[in-house]
Amino acid sequence: MAAQAHIARPDPHTASDKEWGEYLFMRKNPKGVHFERWFHANGCRKWFHMARHTVSHEILAIYGITEPAPKLDGGEGTS
């Protein structure tokens, strides 16, 4: 199970409908490095973060669910 990580939640009281809609529905689909949230459903049932290359499936970093995204050489891929 995977989905885009590090999505900042706007303040629901002040966000416009457009901002809120983008927060809820709009996701990156990069060709390159992608920061994702994963859930290890078939094992330890932990949530964790993974930086993954969407073309080569190379796993560039694994880090905790509360940790910020690491700086990677390739940077985030372009969508």
Place this chain on the structure above:
Amino acid sequence: MVETYLRQSPLAHRALDAQVSDNTADAALVLTERRFLAKVNIRGKVDGDAVKAAIGVALPSEANTVMEGNNLCALWLGPSEWLIVGPPNAEKNIEEALNEVLAGASVGIVDVTEGRTTISVSGPMARDVIAMGCPLDLHPRVFSPGQCAQSFISRSPILLHQVDDSPSFDIHIERSQSDYLWTWLETGGAPYGVAVAGEPETTNWRRPARRKATS
């Protein structure tokens, strides 16, 4: 712990004691319900040395491995989660000892004894029958005694622990799914021959009973 007079194992309705075979040595698959094994779940940032001092078994730091000591097993479940398994009725002492030594720490200690049961599977076909429903690679060069893993058998979440290379496995499963798993194992082993074994004595709770007919 629940009141003894109310306490029934999840497979009690199967009257497994009445099915115990006199000759389990020739069976391809030997099943035993390990009733009421003590199970205490630990979750959080734990001082491993303090735990070892308190209950006599170290918490494994390597993924999917088991440490043994003081008649207990400590199974690695996740980067900050373990399960302590011990003989029946040990759960209260384990929980109390852990609560004492980890008091104030940000750690969850939960007695899950009554919520689960353990099915011991051994015999020459044990590995093959489990592999029919489990996505793990159980080849001896990958999965060997002293290893454990959380996975699924036929869609039921399980905790698999290889006890020895006879091979024998302990499968810890949620109470409500244990009857389903028992049926599944019986059915899977049926073409090869299944026998039910009695439980080992509590003092030697790690060894599955395996008896040869004396006649």
